[in-house]
Amino acid sequence: MAAIIQTEGLTKHFGSHHAVDRLSIEVNPGEIYGFLGLNGAGKTTTIRMLLGMIRPNSGSAYLFGRRVDAGSHKLWAEVGYMVETPYSYPELTVRENLEIIRRLRGIPDRSAIDSIIDRLQLTAYRDRKAGTLSLGNGQRLGLAKAMLHHPQVLILDEPTNGLDPAGIVEVRELLRELAADQGVTIFISSHILGEVSRLTSRIGIVHQGKLLQETDVKDLHPLLRRSLRVETRDPASARSRLTQAGYVVQQNAEGTLRLQEERAVTNPDYISKLLVYADMPPTLIQVEEEDLEHYFLRVIGSEGGVRP
């Protein structure tokens, strides 16, 4: 299957700073790809190179198998994009902003505007000046502009930025529908793994310009660490009893004990028995799974985490 979006060794430095460093990724037709990284990881710079807005120092980007060069305006006709906070004419209404895009894109069907306004739930704001919109509605207008010409590829930089939880769900559903029903290929950047993992089929984790990990979302679950959480009335004694039995035990400031070894996680009954026999019965014992954000920080080596 030929990739719709592809980069090969894509590299961009600003002075001595490597914003994007030998990045190679492929996004297949109809796939939703989550490009994940902290602020400053190089997401926007990558997207700008994908769109031919800036020129890489080395490496290449391809859309539909065609190499993107700075000024590849023809490619933009087949791609909808939203880069950082979407810019709109603040003195013009939502409708007027979309009318400009309709003309620029040469879309003959005038009803396209009303249908996209409806689709992005902007009907109540259609005659409001764009400059008076909330951040979230400004973001919806940005998405409406990106989608007005029914592109086969959408490249979106943090599209749910500023949206409230209900808005995030709506946008997620909308994008999911576009990929599933119309085969639109979607590349979406974010700094929240929990959010992109609900929408995308594959994620690439980028840090300091480098791709650290690429994973199918369905393979993410087994990568999450599990640990056994144990609470007792006398954590210090319980800890020493478990240590004596050969377990590695961590204790936090609240006195909660945590055991990460597989033999502890898979045998909570044994740990429980050990503590009961030592007259320190647990008040709580449960297997907990690492959350996605912690996993993300661990992969990028933050928070004292260790790369898997």
Ligand SMILES: Nc1ncnc2c1ncn2[C@@H]1O[C@H](COP(=O)(O)OP(=O)(O)OP(=O)(O)O)[C@@H](O)[C@H]1O
């Ligand atoms: N025009 C520029 N000149 C100098 N440095 C830049 C320029 N554009 C980006 N950078 C730097 O390159 C790095 C990557 O920036 P980029 O905007 O691509 O990150 P990002 O992952 O999109 O982060 P954010 O979510 O904050 O936008 C950052 O350290 C940034 O300061």
